[in-house]
Amino acid sequence: MEFYETQVEEYMRRRCREHLNLQEKLLNRPLAFDYRLEHTRTAVEIAGNLAAELGIDPALARIATWLHDIAKCWDPSLSPEDNRLRGEKHASVGGEEAAIFLDSIGFPPGLVLQVQQAIAAHAGLIKDYIIHEPLSAIVWDADKLSKVSGAGMLHYLGKILSGGNERIDLASFLADEDWKELHQGIRDSFNTEAARLRVDREMAAAVRLRSQMLAAVRGNHP
Numbered sequence: 001m002e003f004y005e006t007q008v009e010e011y012m013r014r015r016c017r018e019h020l021n022l023q024e025k026l027l028n029r030p031l032a033f034d035y036r037l038e039h040t041r042t043a044v045e046i047a048g049n050l051a052a053e054l055g056i057d058p059a060l061a062r063i064a065t066w067l068h069d070i071a072k073c074w075d076p077s078l079s080p081e082d083n084r085l086r087g088e089k090h091a092s093v094g095g096e097e098a099a100i101f102l103d104s105i106g107f108p109p110g111l112v113l114q115v116q117q118a119i120a121a122h123a124g125l126i127k128d129y130i131i132h133e134p135l136s137a138i139v140w141d142a143d144k145l146s147k148v149s150g151a152g153m154l155h156y157l158g159k160i161l162s163g164g165n166e167r168i169d170l171a172s173f174l175a176d177e178d179w180k181e182l183h184q185g186i187r188d189s190f191n192t193e194a195a196r197l198r199v200d201r202e203m204a205a206a207v208r209l210r211s212q213m214l215a216a217v218r219g220n221h222p
């Protein structure tokens with residue numbers, strides 16, 4: 001499994017780099033932050049940890065999570081419009097694309113199907129049903145945990161600082177609480193006990209991180 005994991009990681013790093021280069025060309029300026037890679041890398045680590053706790057092969061969980069947003073990495077042979085449409089269906093399309101790649105490197109066919117199903121099942125942020133298939137449950141939980149964590153906040157900040165055209169006021173960004181309701185919804189969407197146990201700590205740590213950063217920005221003594 002280690003051999004495949006290395007191949008998948010290298011492939012996805014290349015795809016993230018290619019995606020960033022396409023965005024740079026479109027915007028006609030360099031982008032300092034690779035959101036796709038940063039988000040994926042954090043989700044991959046979380047998936048490996050959850051899998052170990054649940055008795056699932058951590059390498060398999062990491063492979064599926066490396067590939068989970070493959071269809072958000074733009075395909076250079078498609079127009080921007082077609083890439084955007086592909087991104088809207090990125091779970092089902094990504095499952096198919098991941099399966100084609102895994103087949104090409106000789107990944108065991110039974111596991112290819114599991115990975116494809118896990119990727120196809122990760123669409124959305126909030127749901128009111130439980131995913132019981134273990135790999136699909138882990139990919140969902142790792143993806144969403146990475147979003148509600150302190151890392152998710154930093155990834156979002158990096159994305160808007162690097163990619164957006166709006167001026168960002170750091171103190172307003174850090175003091176903003178509009179995300180709380182969404183994060184509560186995400187919190188209620190987890191599949192595994194391991195993720196449910198972890199999410200409250202992750203969310204509390206994110207709140208502390210925000211308030212510490214806000215105090216620092218405002219020049220308050222610790």
Ligand SMILES: [Fe+2]
Pocket residue numbers: 068069090122123
């Ligand atoms: Fe996704």
Ligand SMILES: [Fe+2]
Pocket residue numbers: 039043068069143
């Ligand atoms: Fe994701």
